[in-house]
Amino acid sequence: MTQHRDILNVHLTYGIRQFIARQDWLTVYQLPSYAPDLNPVEGIWSLLRRGWLSNTAFTTPEHLIQTIRHGMRKIQYRPHLIDGCLAGTGLSLTPTTP
Numbered sequence: 001m002t003q004h005r006d007i008l009n010v011h012l013t014y015g016i017r018q019f020i021a022r023q024d025w026l027t028v029y030q031l032p033s034y035a036p037d038l039n040p041v042e043g044i045w046s047l048l049r050r051g052w053l054s055n056t057a058f059t060t061p062e063h064l065i066q067t068i069r070h071g072m073r074k075i076q077y078r079p080h081l082i083d084g085c086l087a088g089t090g091l092s093l094t095p096t097t098p
Contacts, residue, residue, distance in 0.1 A: 037088075037089065038089050038090075038091065039089065040082075040085040040086045040088070040089050040091070041085075042085075043084065043085025043086075043088050043089075044072075044075060044082070044085055046085075047071070047075060047081060047085070048068060048071045048072070048075075051071060052067055052068070052070060052071030052074070053067060053068070053071065
């Protein structure tokens with residue numbers, strides 16, 4: 001099995017590399033240090049910025065927090081929006097076999 005690793009320093013330690021090598025079920029892929037296109041949270045922030053946070057002059061930090069919470073609640077009850085953010089990454093919640 002081909003094994004790849006990401007660049008998080010803890011994953012480069014000798015002990016972790018040994019552990020990974022002993023696990024025939026585990027494959028670790030090296031990811032770019034910054035990969036917003038692989039992070040579904042970036043899609044959620046995009047929805048917030050284009051929707052609830054757009055064209056608003058926040059008067060206090062609490063006003064900003066309240067608006068973010070409101071937007072998150074709206075997104076929470078629209079699973080198709082969350083599914084779209086995940087789909088936009090090309091990732092899946094369904095395990096695949098190599």
